[in-house]
Amino acid sequence: MDKKQANFSAMDVHEMRFKRSFRGYNEDDIDNFIDKVIEDYGTLNREIDRLKNEVDKLKKGYR
Incomplete structure (x- = not known):
């Protein structure tokens, strides 16, 4: 998946x-x-950070 800046x-x-x-x-x-x-922008950035953290936690749970 391409990351867009x-x-x-x-x-x-x-x-x-x-x-x-x-x-x-x-x-x-x-x-x-x-x-x-x-x-x-602030709201979106906080949501992105929250979702990244959630993805990281889920990834760790599958290892």
Whole structure:
């Protein structure tokens, strides 16, 4: 099975900055969206770690 790497880490998303432009997007909306994405990354990473640990425990049980 191929392991796919994420394009961005939670820190990459957190540190992302966008150029300002005339008639651009609302900065507060962007900041709020990025905060939610960072939370989701954290949740997903914790779930991945939990599942990896569970797989390791199950593998040990079959040896």
